[in-house]
Amino acid sequence: MNEQLCGTSRIYGCRFSLYPMCDNFIEVIKTALREVDTSKVWIKTDNVSTCVRGRNEHVFDVVKAIYLHAAKTGTHVVLNGSFSVGCPGDSEGDVYLSEDDVLLNEEKSKDISIETAMQFALYPMGIPHYMDVIVDGVNTAKDEGVFVAGVHYATHLDGDTHTIFRTIKDAFLSSHKEASHVVMTVNLSANSPSTKRKPGDGK
């Protein structure tokens, strides 16, 4: 492993986009953002996506809250993003690692009950046994009790949004124990008019 490239920074991040499938998508996004306290993360939005960085608790807390506050409108919304830890390179935003672990959004998020269909994929970088790490990560998900199915290039989950976020966070953190640089792509969908996926709808 190249120690210079793969730094020891423990900063977590997520680059994500929120897509409300409606004419007033801007209003849905802005309203959701107003409901979320982002003061414990570094945050920057451009014309394609938003990036949040900081302690892992706060990164997951903020992303989940933005998704839930948009989904509770009843609009079909999707959140698509990549979580990352250990990415070689800069350390901008490291100051946010000194925040405490009190979640700023869980209190308002926890009573929002939304069913989510989602697909995620783990990418443990730089190690030859990455497939074993991926299998372990998916098994972590299975232990959480959400519906799990393998599809090409991803794992499909169906369930309550809070359970799903706990599941993918566990899978991500457990993979990070075995690889210093891990990326996890997520594609979360709420209020979709498509029929729900049923057990047995495998590959």
Added chain:
Amino acid sequence: MNEQLCGTSRIYGCRFSLYPMCDNFIEVIKTALREVDTSKVWIKTDNVSTCVRGRNEHVFDVVKAIYLHAAKTGTHVVLNGSFSVGCPGDSEGDVYLSEDDVLLNEEKSKDISIETAMQFALYPMGIPHYMDVIVDGVNTAKDEGVFVAGVHYATHLDGDTHTIFRTIKDAFLSSHKEASHVVMTVNLSANSPSTKRKPGDGK
């Protein structure tokens, strides 16, 4: 490298979702799909995403065509996906590798002129020098003449959609020369109300 896990299959694939940000998003998706000939790829849609697999020419041809035919409506549309090659595991769809290389959609796609803002990331799996491969892939993009900027966890491109697809295809294929399993995430956005990114808007 575990030879059993990392097969020699040359099947390419892309799992993607198309998001038209409008009330009649279903109609925009269905209309775009009707314009695209998918007969040279394995294709399956579920309630979160669509997966296409086959020869790399046809995978890129189909994904680009679906995006362009949706974008030409003028609606703000996003296509988010992961291209993959060399993924260990099954070989379902290998029959599509025997198709010839005549593109089925380029003729109808080539005159659709759409400006795209996009972000992509390369993940060459299972090798310690993956950062070098990523840097090479991004340099390939710079050679194509589109606007390129580094952002956290991704590379940002602005330009004509055809140039951008040629760019990311080159970056993906050149990375594949150095790693048997490569994933490339893409996030393509057309007709966005957000202001365009300017040179200098780096990290």
